[in-house]
Amino acid sequence: MSTALSGPAGDLGREMRRGVLAGIARVNRAGGINGRRLRLIALDDGYEPARTAPNMHQLLEKDRVLAVIGNVGTPTAIASLPLIREQRTLFFAPFSGAGVLRRDPPERYVINLRASYAEEISAMVDALVDRGGLRPEQIAFFTQRDGYGDAGYVGGFAALKRHGLRSEQQVLHVxxxxxxxxxxxALADLLLAEHPPSAVIMVGAYAPCAKFIRLARRSGLDVLFLNVSFVGSAALARELGVDGDGVVVTQVVPHPTQSNLPLVKAYRTDLRRIDNLPFSFVSLEGYAALRTLLAGMEKVVGPLTRETLIDGLEQLGEFDLGIGMPLKIDARNHQAGHRVWPTRLKKGTVVPVSWDQVVAGLPGRSRP
Known part of the structure; x- marks a missing residue:
């Protein structure tokens, strides 16, 4: 993987690496794949595309890796794709929900595990409008100025249009x-808006999102903040502490400490074998990605190569990874999961909630 091991998004890359390493340790303890041990090579790109491209050259051309797993971010994924296509190597389960990684029909060399940002934000918008009674123009966006932020905003705008939004000019976007x-x-633009929003959907990294939320609340802005999973809920909760109470984060895997689903229980056991750091949604996603990759490896008949690994994954069809929902990968479907779980920050922790709980007490509601 080429990932963010340093910088403002470094927590995400380190957590993805932890989860993948826990899964690798599990399979190596059992003798590896056909007697061969797995090894992870993780290079730091600091969440900067300019550093990603040299890392990908190193991994694909010099290290000759079997596959790339768990890279963090949309702009870095965009920088990776040309070489992935050229070298015909699997780009598996990137920590990104961007549409550029979800073509229809799918790209052979890109296979996703997680729900898309469009699905996460659509779930938010549906809850805010259908359950919370907000009008589409009462929802604003705070996004990162790059491919990641743009992907979130495009998905959010499409969801608002489905709920009757007529023009992009009706949406406040900072x-x-x-x-x-x-x-x-960005905060000044929000505070000076003629019609302040009741909810702000955030598509950013944890450090700037935390700063924005803290400053907004100190400025007296009464809105509901909702973040997509990429923010890293554990890091966001740690940054905000009690200032984060009520902030919503959508997740694409079950709760890592409160769920007793089979894969989550195995994750906790395997992670404890490599360290004593806290469990997190991001490391659980990395673990789930590695376990899915292993399932594809086990489907391979004959030599395990870059091409036969993709064939093995496409032969999985519908499968049960142990996360409470069926997953599916085949030649026509390169996104295994679609489910979104809502959570909320409370006293520096992340707790599961329902969408009805999310919208209860929402400022600016026009109906119960």
């Missing part, structure tokens, strides 16, 4: 620059 904490101008 932005900040990637790998910075320069959120003050």
């Amino acid at each position: 932005r900040y620059r990637r790998n910075t904490l320069a959120v003050e101008n």
Whole structure:
């Protein structure tokens, strides 16, 4: 993997790596794959596309890796795709919900595990409008100024249009620059809006999102903040502490500590074998990705190569990974999961909630 092991998104890359390593340790303890041990090579790109491309050259051309797993971010994924296509190597379960990784028909060399940002934000918008009674124009966006933020906004705007939004000019959209904490101008635009929103959907990294939320609340802005899973809920909760109470984060895997689903129980056991750090949604996603990749390896008949690994994954069809829902990968479907779970920050922790609980007490509701 080429991932963010440093910088403002470093927590995400380190957690993805932890989860993948826990899964690798599990299979190596059992003798590996056909007697061969797995090894993870993780290079730091700091969540900067300019650093991703050299890392991918190193991994694909010099290290000759079997596959790339769990890369973090949309802009870095965009930088990776040309070489992935050229070298015909699997780009598996990136930590991104961007549409550029979800073509129809799917790209052979890109296979996703998680729900898309469009699905996460659609779930938010449906809850805010259908359950919370908000009008589409009462929902604003705070996004990162790059492919990640743009992917979230495009998905959100499409969801609002389905609920009757007529024009993009009706949506308040404020932005900040990637790998910075320069959120003050975005906040000023929000505070000076003629019609302040009741909810703000956030598509950013945890550090700038935390700063934006803290400053907004200190400025007296009464809105519901909702974040997509990429924010990293554990990191966001740690950054905000009690200032984060009530902030919503959608998740694409079950709760890592409160769920007793089979895969989650195995994750906790296997992670404890490699360290004593806290469990997290991100490391659980990395673990689930590695376990899915292993399931594809086990389907391979004959030599395990870059091409036969993809064939093995496409032969999985509908399968049960132990997360309470069926997953599916085949030649026509390269996104295994579609479910979205809502959670909320409370006293520095992340707790599961229902959508009805999310919208209860929502400012600006026009009906119960």
